[in-house]
Amino acid sequence: MGRDAIIRAESGDKVVVTGRALLEGTVTIDCNFECQSMRVEGKGFGPGGDVHINGNLMVEDTADIDASARVSGEVRAKDLDVGGHFKSGKIATTRLRVGGHLEVRGTLEATEVDIGGHMTVTEEVKINNLRVGGHAKVGGGSIDGDIRVRGHFSTSRKLVFGRFEAYGNLVLPSGSEGERLSTLGQVEFEGDSSCKELEVTGTTRARGTLTTENINLKGTLASTGDLLVSKRFQVWGTAEVGGAIECETLGVGGRLVADRASATKRADIAGELRTVQGLKSATVTVGKGSKVSGPIYAEKADVGSLADLGSVWGLPWWRGALGRLTTVEDVHGQDVIIRSNSKAGHIFGGSVEMEDGAMAEEIVYTDQIKLPGRYFLTKPPRRVKNLPNHPF
Numbered sequence: 001m002g003r004d005a006i007i008r009a010e011s012g013d014k015v016v017v018t019g020r021a022l023l024e025g026t027v028t029i030d031c032n033f034e035c036q037s038m039r040v041e042g043k044g045f046g047p048g049g050d051v052h053i054n055g056n057l058m059v060e061d062t063a064d065i066d067a068s069a070r071v072s073g074e075v076r077a078k079d080l081d082v083g084g085h086f087k088s089g090k091i092a093t094t095r096l097r098v099g100g101h102l103e104v105r106g107t108l109e110a111t112e113v114d115i116g117g118h119m120t121v122t123e124e125v126k127i128n129n130l131r132v133g134g135h136a137k138v139g140g141g142s143i144d145g146d147i148r149v150r151g152h153f154s155t156s157r158k159l160v161f162g163r164f165e166a167y168g169n170l171v172l173p174s175g176s177e178g179e180r181l182s183t184l185g186q187v188e189f190e191g192d193s194s195c196k197e198l199e200v201t202g203t204t205r206a207r208g209t210l211t212t213e214n215i216n217l218k219g220t221l222a223s224t225g226d227l228l229v230s231k232r233f234q235v236w237g238t239a240e241v242g243g244a245i246e247c248e249t250l251g252v253g254g255r256l257v258a259d260r261a262s263a264t265k266r267a268d269i270a271g272e273l274r275t276v277q278g279l280k281s282a283t284v285t286v287g288k289g290s291k292v293s294g295p296i297y298a299e300k301a302d303v304g305s306l307a308d309l310g311s312v313w314g315l316p317w318w319r320g321a322l323g324r325l326t327t328v329e330d331v332h333g334q335d336v337i338i339r340s341n342s343k344a345g346h347i348f349g350g351s352v353e354m355e356d357g358a359m360a361e362e363i364v365y366t367d368q369i370k371l372p373g374r375y376f377l378t379k380p381p382r383r384v385k386n387l388p389n390h391p392f
Helices: none
Strands: 003-006 014-024 028-029 032-041 051-053 056-066 069-071 075-082 086-088 093-099 102-104 108-115 119-123 127-132 137-138 142-151 153-155 159-166 169-172 177-182 186-189 193-200 205-207 210-217 220-224 227-235 239-253 255-269 272-287 292-294 297-307 329-338 343-355 360-370
Touching: 014 028, 093 102, 108 119, 127 137, 159 169, 177 186, 193 205, 210 220, 227 255, 239 272, 297 343
Parallel strands: 003 028, 014 032, 028 051, 032 056, 051 069, 056 075, 069 086, 075 093, 086 102, 093 108, 102 119, 108 127, 119 137, 127 142, 137 153, 142 159, 153 169, 159 177, 169 186, 177 193, 186 205, 193 210, 205 220, 210 227, 220 239, 227 239, 239 255, 255 272, 272 292, 272 297, 297 329, 329 343, 343 360
Antiparallel strands: none
């Protein structure tokens, strides 16, 4: 079909081509159109080479459109490749590639989707792998594989996703679930959500409860609800949690603020931790120069040691803390040690040891105490039969 052609069905509402359709835009198809394969050779990706289909487009094999196209109905094809912009109703295909912008008024179902510009899908998507060079907006659904979006991403309904790499802003409604999320921009969880692996270099905001397996925080995190981490929560940046933190291991190399924090195995603090109700863990290590506000509850508490959380950006995180005073508030534990250049509040322990130059308000113990030649206590130590119960 040549340029400026108009195709209409002689009878009924459909034209069927049993073989290949070769079109040179501008072409208008004023009915439903079916063919074995399609090739459109346009004049660039603007007016003068476009294809307009006022109906449904069904291609059994490949549709190769070297132009912009608009389909008022649904599109089905094995392989759909559009060089320019593409607008249509719902799409079902194995592979979809659009060099310009994509606008779908309906659902999108595909294995591979590669969009050079922006992407808008009004209804749910069912995609395996997605790559978008610009912004993307969908109506919920699932994207199971790898997702790379260079611009902003938003979804109007909950999204189930696989491995998401976001460089712009990302908005996820309540109920969204993911395998892995890595972001350089800003992420907003608008309600209770879950993501197994969360790596934040930018900013993350969460309303409601956020459930994960591991969090590696290098940027900022602000949550109004609880933060439930089944394995490791690593803080290199700044986190403020309005509710409780529950995890297996906690590492703080930056600043963490929460109502309370609980780590079933261990907590290593090499920065600043502030809680209202306190920090509870089997083992708590507070590194040199660190600061903990709020009580500490632990089987074993070590205050003022050389805590090393590893390195981030190639530098040991504790290096800048050397020489600074280590400060904590009340400490409750079976075995408690307060090292040199460290200051504690009230200490309640089974066995308590202070190193040379350590300071505390008071020591209450049940088993034994070890004091150096030079130390400071506001009150003399007291031995009791039973330690007071703590509310945590």
